[in-house]
Structures are given as structure tokens and as C-alpha cells.
Amino acid sequence: MSAYYRYLWSMTWPNLIALLLIWGFILSRLVWKSIRTWRYHPSLWSFIVLGFKVLIWAGILGVYTELFLFSQPDWFKQPGYIQGTVMGKAYDSRLRAYIIEVGDKTKQQSFYIDPNAYQQIKLEDQVKLMFLPVRRDVVQCEVLGNLH
Template sequence: MADYYRYLWSTTWPNLIVLFLIYGVILSRLGWKFFRTWRYARDAWGFLLWLAKVSIWVGILGVYTELFLFSQPDWFHKPGIIQGSVQGKSFDSGSSSYVVDIRSGVQQTQFYVDSYVYEQLNVDDHVKLMYLPARREVVRCELLGDLL
């Protein structure tokens, strides 16, 4: 599991840092406004205005969070694990990515790997993969001995 989240962090850290900065700025501003309203304007109108601002900013934070979850859905999924044999290898020039076809039982699925793993794998190798379920990028690849 640590490999899974380490890989996710390495691929999405800029997005996460920006999201945390947005949260930090907005929540600190709302806290400061609450403190100033509490200290200087202890009337119901000031707190109602503060509540209106909170509701607007909560909506904005919700939109930013939803955009992050839309672009990086693997953060809230368990890693996928598959064991099978390599049926084919190819290079997709359109997306500049290496693709391997893995057959597990009757199901054949394509996964994206890096160039090092691509070079190490051969057709008919038996492998166990840990991968991101939404993007199908391989996080960890283990070569298994002959299963026969």
C-alpha cells in the first residue's frame, strides 16, 4: 500500500499542494474575519454576513475539491492487483506510453508501464501487477516463476 500512495504522491504533488494552499488561505481568511467580527462587531448582522461568506467559500472549496477528485480519482480507490501472463507489448506513439497486455483467466487488460519495466518484460512472462484502477498505470511489477 505504501508503494501505491508514494506513487500517487509523486505524480500528483503539484495538484495537492495547490489544493492545500487554497484551503489554507480561505480557511485562514474566514478565521480572521470571524475573529474580527467577534472582537469588534458583536452584532447579529455581522455574523450573518460572515455566515454568507462562509457558505460562498465552502461552495468554492467544494468545486476545487471536486475538480481534484475528477482529475485524480485514484486517491480514494484501493490499488488494483492482477496476476497473469504478458500477452503482448507495444508503444503507443499517440500518448508516448508503453503498453502491456495482461491475460488473467479469460480477461485481457492493457496497462501502462514505464520504459524500464517494458524492456524487462517478455511475452509469456508471468507477472503480478499493482496498478492505479482509474488510469491503469502500473505501480509495482513482480515477475513470477513459471506457474506450470
């Protein structure tokens, strides 16, 4: 499981750090404004204005968090596992991605894989994969053997 989150971190660290900085900045500003309102302007009107500011900033934080979850949905999903036979290999020049198809004669699933692993895997190898469930990127690949 740690390999799964290390892989996600390596792919999404700029987005995650930006989101955490936004959260830290907005929350620190709201705490600062709350303290200033409580100490220097303790009137009903000041607390109403502060409440509206909190609602607006909470909405902005919600939008940024939702954008992160939309662009990186695998953070809150369990990793996928599959064991099967490599039925096909391809390079997609449009996406610049290496793709393998794993499964059996009736059902096959496509996964994006690292170029080094792609070179080592042969057709009809038995493999066990751990992958991102939404993006279909292979996190771990274990070759179990060959059918022939």
C-alpha cells in the same frame, strides 16, 4: 500500500500542494474574519454577512476539491492487483506510453508501464502487478517466471 501512495504523490504533488494552499488560505481568512467580527462588530447583521461568506467560500472549496478528485480519482481508491501472463506489448506513440496486456486467452487487460519495466518484461512472462484502478498505471511489477 506505501508504494501506491508514493507513486500517487510523485504524480500529483503539484495539484495536491495547490489544493492544500487554497484550503489553508481560505480557512485562515475565514478564521480571521470570524475573530474580527466577534471582537469588533458583534451584531446580528455582521454574523449574517459572515455566514453568507462562509457558505460562499465553502462552495468554492468544494468546487476545487471536486476538481482535484475528478482529475486524480485514484487517491480514494484501493490499488488493483492482477496476476497473469503478458499477452501483448505495445508502444502508443500518440500517448507516448508503453502498454502491456495481462491476462489469459479469454480475458486481457491493458496497463501503462514504465519504460524500464517494459524492456525487461517478455511476452508470456508470468507477472504480478499492483496498479492504479482508474488510470491503469502500473505501480509495482513482479515477474514470477516464464511459461516456456
